[in-house]
Structure formats: structure tokens, C-alpha cells
Amino acid sequence: MLPLRFIDKMKFVVERQLVKGAGFQLLVVAIFIGLISLVGGLLVLPLAESDDVGGAIWWAFLRLTDPGYLGDDEGNWRRFVSTILTVSGYVVFMGTLVAILTRWLIARMTDMERGLTPVTLKNHIVVLGWTSQTLPLLSELLGASARVRRFLQKHEVHRLRLVVLSESASASQVHELRSEPGIGRKARQIILRAGTAIQPDALQRVACLDAAAVIVPSAAHEAGSLVTSDVETVKALLSIAAQARQAGSSLPYVVAEIQDVRKHPVIERAYPGEVEIVAGDATISRLMVQNILHPGLSEVFNELFTAKDGNEIFIRGGDSLAGMTLGELASRRPGVIALGVLSRGPGRNNWNIQLPAPSDTLIGPDDRVVLLARDYEDTEADARAAPLPVIPRGLASVTPLAEAEKVHRVLVLGWNRRVPSLIAEFASHARRKFEMDIVSVVPAPERQLEIDRYLGEQQGVTCRHVEADYMVEGELRRVRPLDYDSIMLLSSDRLASGEEADARAMVGYLQLEDILSEGSHRPQLILELSDPDNRNLLTGHQSEMMISPMIISHVLAQVALRRELRVVLDELFTVGGPEIQFRDIQDYPLPASVNFQLVEKILASRGEVALGVFRAEPDREGRHLQLNPERRAYLDLRQGDRLVVLCIAA
Numbered sequence: 086m087l088p089l090r091f092i093d094k095m096k097f098v099v100e101r102q103l104v105k106g107a108g109f110q111l112l113v114v115a116i117f118i119g120l121i122s123l124v125g126g127l128l129v130l131p132l133a134e135s136d137d138v139g140g141a142i143w144w145a146f147l148r149l150t151d152p153g154y155l156g157d158d159e160g161n162w163r164r165f166v167s168t169i170l171t172v173s174g175y176v177v178f179m180g181t182l183v184a185i186l187t188r189w190l191i192a193r194m195t196d197m198e199r200g201l202t203p204v205t206l207k208n209h210i211v212v213l214g215w216t217s218q219t220l221p222l223l224s225e226l227l228g229a230s231a232r233v234r235r236f237l238q239k240h241e242v243h244r245l246r247l248v249v250l251s252e253s254a255s256a257s258q259v260h261e262l263r264s265e266p267g268i269g270r271k272a273r274q275i276i277l278r279a280g281t282a283i284q285p286d287a288l289q290r291v292a293c294l295d296a297a298a299v300i301v302p303s304a305a306h307e308a309g310s311l312v313t314s315d316v317e318t319v320k321a322l323l324s325i326a327a328q329a330r331q332a333g334s335s336l337p338y339v340v341a342e343i344q345d346v347r348k349h350p351v352i353e354r355a356y357p358g359e360v361e362i363v364a365g366d367a368t369i370s371r372l373m374v375q376n377i378l379h380p381g382l383s384e385v386f387n388e389l390f391t392a393k394d395g396n397e398i399f400i401r402g403g404d405s406l407a408g409m410t411l412g413e414l415a416s417r418r419p420g421v422i423a424l425g426v427l428s429r430g431p432g433r434n435n436w437n438i439q440l441p442a443p444s445d446t447l448i449g450p451d452d453r454v455v456l457l458a459r460d461y462e463d464t465e466a467d468a469r470a471a472p473l474p475v476i477p478r479g480l481a482s483v484t485p486l487a488e489a490e491k492v493h494r495v496l497v498l499g500w501n502r503r504v505p506s507l508i509a510e511f512a513s514h515a516r517r518k519f520e521m522d523i524v525s526v527v528p529a530p531e532r533q534l535e536i537d538r539y540l541g542e543q544q545g546v547t548c549r550h551v552e553a554d555y556m557v558e559g560e561l562r563r564v565r566p567l568d569y570d571s572i573m574l575l576s577s578d579r580l581a582s583g584e585e586a587d588a589r590a591m592v593g594y595l596q597l598e599d600i601l602s603e604g605s606h607r608p609q610l611i612l613e614l615s616d617p618d619n620r621n622l623l624t625g626h627q628s629e630m631m632i633s634p635m636i637i638s639h640v641l642a643q644v645a646l647r648r649e650l651r652v653v654l655d656e657l658f659t660v661g662g663p664e665i666q667f668r669d670i671q672d673y674p675l676p677a678s679v680n681f682q683l684v685e686k687i688l689a690s691r692g693e694v695a696l697g698v699f700r701a702e703p704d705r706e707g708r709h710l711q712l713n714p715e716r717r718a719y720l721d722l723r724q725g726d727r728l729v730v731l732c733i734a735a
């Protein structure tokens with residue numbers, strides 16, 4: 086028993102040395118080589134010509150490390166010992182040494198591939214998290230060429246570098262980057278680092294304090310989890326602020342997405358630096374409700390919030406435009422629609438918003454001009470083109486909406502975390518009446534509990550819960566979808582991935598289409614998807630589609646490059662104030678033949694801004710929307726066509 090205890094102790098000692106790393110492993114191997122050389126030297130010492138112990142050990146060491154000496158030995162015993170030493174050398178010296186060094190090299194390469202090395206960049210953009218929004222977000226940043234050039238000039242750098250903090254940076258993510266249509270070869274501008282936003286050392290790894298902007302998108306969490314995405318966001322901002330205090334450096338500009346809009350004050354208390362907060366769930370809910378109120382508006386949203394697809398909203402500084410009126414600016418830029426002006430208000434980041442603004446509004450050096458254009462280059466004055474006539478526009482008149490007598494019935498198929506904020510957005514339209522029936526396999530008490538936590542007692546919208554699976558045709562028919570005015574099919578956030586959630590939503594949509602085709606009255610149908618790769622799978626169908634991650638990623642990317650854009654979007658898509666609406670062509674004294682320039686002039690007489698035309702019949706690509714058309718081109722308006730208008734809503 087005692088010998089076994091001694092052997093166990095020796096094994097334990099050797100084990101403790103081996104686990105310390107390659108250096109200690111080489112030390113253990115060196116000790117074994119020394120012992121083997123000592124034993125081999127002592128074995129041949131009695132037959133040696135002299136009693137030189139050191140020479141005998143050196144003789145054994147040479148046979149152990151170099152098999153070329155094997156043929157120089159004479160005598161059977163020396164040859165036998167030499168052979169044993171040579172074989173031992175293959176195993177201990179060469180095999181073990183190569184194995185240790187190879188394993189160490191592979192471990193080092195693996196660590197480097199994991200992205201554990203801190204970056205040494207300055208004025209780069211950091212994205213904290215790899216979520217469903219990361220790829221479209223990176224594509225937006227790399228695709229906004231003109232805005233990026235201004236961003237680089239402002240921060241005095243020559244090339245845009247993006248650093249993404251991912252929980253497990255891997256080769257598969259690099260492949261995803263290279264396969265993304267908007268990224269491709271530009272993937273070399275993106276650096277992956279391993280870690281999470283709640284780890285302070287991971288924040289140092291991506292050099293947050295040296296970044297020009299830090300973007301914090303929301304991550305998905307399991308339902309009922311105590312650690313939500315908003316909790317992680319607050320923790321990350323606290324860590325960045327603490328590191329800045331310790332280092333005595335300035336705080337970077339942060340664009341943070343939150344899921345619960347009520348956490349807005351918490352974010353501002355957590356981070357004393359410049360921060361823009363994008364309420365992701367509230368933004369999607371606002372867009373969905375706006376689309377319910379104005380069917381077809383999703384096509385406007387998809388164009389405004391998708392890079393390289395039509396028109397976008399741009400913000401220009403007033404330093405190069407000071408002294409001009411808004412009408413003069415629009416007349417010298419034929420590819421631009423001037424929407425309004427932001428002027429400085431009290432406080433550091435407060436703005437007075439004029440949307441739409443009168444044409445005689447004088448632009449100051451500290452103002453910001455809000456423009457609609459296809460590309461940033463269009464917002465520059467075109468010296469070659471003849472200026473257009475200045476269109477006079479006065480103050481927009483506000484027409485109060487009459488209270489709706491008819492109740493608008495909405496059927497919601499599915500459940501996700503945005504449903505409570507969706508109900509809150511419906512309730513904010515006090516002049517309208519809504520009833521919502523929510524169909525989901527999630528237990529009704531659990532759903533009602535989440536709604537009560539979000540809204541409290543003042544809900545304002547009648548909600549009924551139905552426990553059913555809309556994937557089962559019989560249960561879907563019992564709900565009677567044809568009896569509703571609008572149907573919203575939501576992508577679930579309780580499945581393992583966005584692909585699975587979208588697969589379920591699309592199958593449910595196709596099944597719903599069969600039922601709706603049986604009736605004479607077709608309700609408005611809005612389909613929400615989570616995976617941008619699925620946006621082309623249902624082209625040509627009769628639903629309106631909204632891809633939430635693409636919309637939020639566009640907002641995050643553009644606000645990171647131009648922070649005033651967040652104020653404009655909040656103003657456009659909240660209740661009251663400026664609003665994008667569809668208007669019947671019969672509401673305006675339009676002649677039989679009219680171009681867009683004349684349409685602008687007629688709408689400007691009411692203080693409104695003409696944005697384009699929504700056709701009753703789609704074109705070859707299935708698009709109804711014609712936004713920002715060429716000024717002198719005749720529109721060929723037909724029965725059922727509507728004008729897209731920026732106006733003031735009550």
C-alpha cells in the first residue's frame with residue numbers, strides 16, 4: 086500500500102507541473118531526458134575504458150538525442166543500451182517535444198482566432214453583441230458611403246474600421262460576414278473579438294474608450310429570464326463609464342437600443358456621456374400601428390429604412406447652408422425634398438423641430454436641415470442644373486380628427502415581447518377605438534400578466550386572449566379571421582432562432598391566405614419577420630411585410646453616423662405632430678395632366694409636403710410606391726392612386 090501512495094504522490098506532482106503550461110511541460114521532459122541519460126551512462130560505465138561518469142552520461146545523451154551515433158558503438162552490451170536509448174529518444178525527446186510545441190502552437194492560434202487580443206485602434210465603431218441585427222447593421226454602416234466619409238472626416242481617420250464583440254468569435258461568423266450581400270469583400274474591415282457586453286475586460290478588448298461610436302443592439306433572451314437585454318445594456322454602460330473615470334479619458338458616443346421604453350431614464354442616469362437611445366420595441370410598435378391606420382405605409386417604411394433601396398432621410402448641417410431659406414435650398418437641389426429644420430433648443434441635445442417647415446424659414450449656422458433623397462450626393466447643390474422655381478409654403482394647418490365611431494377590430498396571431506408596447510401604442514390614439522383578439526399557444530394568464538406589468542390599469546384597449554395554435558387550420562377557422570378589419574401575424578421570440586420563427590409565421594400566413602380567399606371582404610394583413618434573409622420568399626403575395634431587425638439596424642447605424650436622425654424619427658412616428666399619410670387625389674384640385682412639381686405647389690398651399698405617389702396597381706416588381714419622383718415627369722394619375730403626404734396630424 087505504501088508504494089502505491091508514493092507513486093500517487095509522484096503522479097500528482099508531475100500532473101501539477103504539466104498543467105502549468107508548455108514551459109513546465111518542457112521542464113518535465115528535460116528532467117526525464119536527464120534521468121534517462123544518467124541511467125544509460127551508469128549502465129555502460131563498468132565497460133568503459135575510463136571511470137569518467139560525465140563522459141558516460143554525455144555518451145548516453147548523444148545516443149538519446151541523435152540516432153546517427155548508433156553505428157559507432159562496439160560490443161553487444163553497448164549496442165543494446167545504445168539501441169534502448171535511441172528508441173527512448175524517439176519517444177521522449179522527439180515525440181514529446183514535438184507534441185508539446187505543436188499543442189502550444191495550436192492553443193495560441195486558437196486563442197488568436199477567438200479574438201482575445203485587445204485591439205489598438207482609435208476612432209473606430211464598436212458593436213457590442215452578435216444578434217439578428219448585427220449583419221444588417223454592419224451592412225448599413227459599410228454601405229452608407231457618403232455619410233461614412235463625413236464621419237471619417239469628422240474624426241480625422243482615413244478608413245472605417247468596425248469591431249464586433251461576439252460571445253464566441255469563430256470562423257463560421259467570418260464566413261457569415263463574407264456571405265452577407267452588403268458586406269462581401271469588405272469583411273476585412275470588420276474585426277471580431279470574443280466576450281460579452283457585461284464583461285469589463287471584454288469592453289477593454291474592443292477599445293471602447295478609443296471608439297468614435299459604440300452601438301449596443303438588443304439581444305434575445307428566454308421568456309421569463311431575470312437578465313434581460315436592457316439589464317445587460319445598463320451594465321455595459323456602467324462599465325464603460327467606470328473605465329473612463331479610472332483612465333481619466335473622455336466618454337465615447339453611444340447609441341443604445343432598449344426593449345422597454347420605460348428604461349430610458351435609467352440609461353441616462355447610467356451613462357453621463359453623449360448617448361442616443363433607440364426604443365426598439367416601441368419603434369416597431371409605432372410603425373405597425375401607423376400601418377394599421379394608413380394601409381400600405383409599410384412600403385414607405387421599407388424604403389426609408391433599407392439601405393440602397395430608394396430614398397432615405399438625410400440630415401445636413403447648417404454651416405454650409407446658413408443664410409438660405411428652405412425654399413431656396415430645395416430649388417437648387419432637384420433630387421431632394423426639403424422636409425423641415427431642426428434648431429437648437431435649451432439644453433445640450435435638445436432640438437426645436439419644424440416638420441414640415443415653411444419655405445421662407447431661414448437656415449442658421451447651428452441648424453440642421455431634414456431632407457429626403459436617394460443618395461447623400463443629391464443633397465449637394467447641383468451647379469450644372471438650372472434651379473427650380475421656389476415653391477412657397479406657409480405654416481401647416483392642423484385638421485383635428487373626428488372621433489371614430491366604428492371600432493377597429495384587430496386580430497393578432499402569435500405572441501412576442503412587443504405585444505404590450507403594441508397595445509400601448511394603440512391606446513395612445515385616443516380618438517380611435519380598437520379591439521384586439523390575441524391568439525397564441527402561450528397561456529392567457531401569462532400574457533395578461535405581462536400586459537398588466539407594462540401598462541398597469543390604464544390600458545385603453547379591449548384585449549381578449551384566445552389559447553389556440555394558428556398553425557392548426559381548424560383552430561384558425563374558429564377564430565373567424567374574415568370578421569376583422571386588420572390581422573397582424575407576429576414572429577415569435579420564444580423559438581431557438583429567427584429562421585424557425587419566420588418558418589412558422591410564413592406557414593401560418595399561407596394557411597391564412599386560403600381562409601381569406603373564401604370571403605368577399607379581405608382584411609388588411611401585416612406579416613412581421615425576424616430574419617432578413619427571408620424577405621424575398623413571399624414576394625408577390627398580398628400581405629404587407631415588416632422585417633424588424635432590418636428596420637432597427639438601419640436606425641441604429643444611421644443614428645450612429647448622424648445622431649440628430651433619432652429626434653426626427655421619433656417626431657415622425659409618434660402620436661400627433663408631423664405624420665406621413667396617404668391622401669386621395671380627389672382631395673386636391675389637381676388638373677388632368679400633372680407633374681410632381683405642380684403637385685408640390687398645390688400641396689404647399691396647404692402647408693403640406695408632397696413625398697410621392699402610391700399606385701393602386703403594382704409595377705412589374707410588385708411595388709406600389711413611387712417616392713420622390715422626377716419633378717418634371719408627368720405622373721399619369723389614375724383612379725385609386727393616392728398621394729404620399731407629410732402633414733400635421735392632430
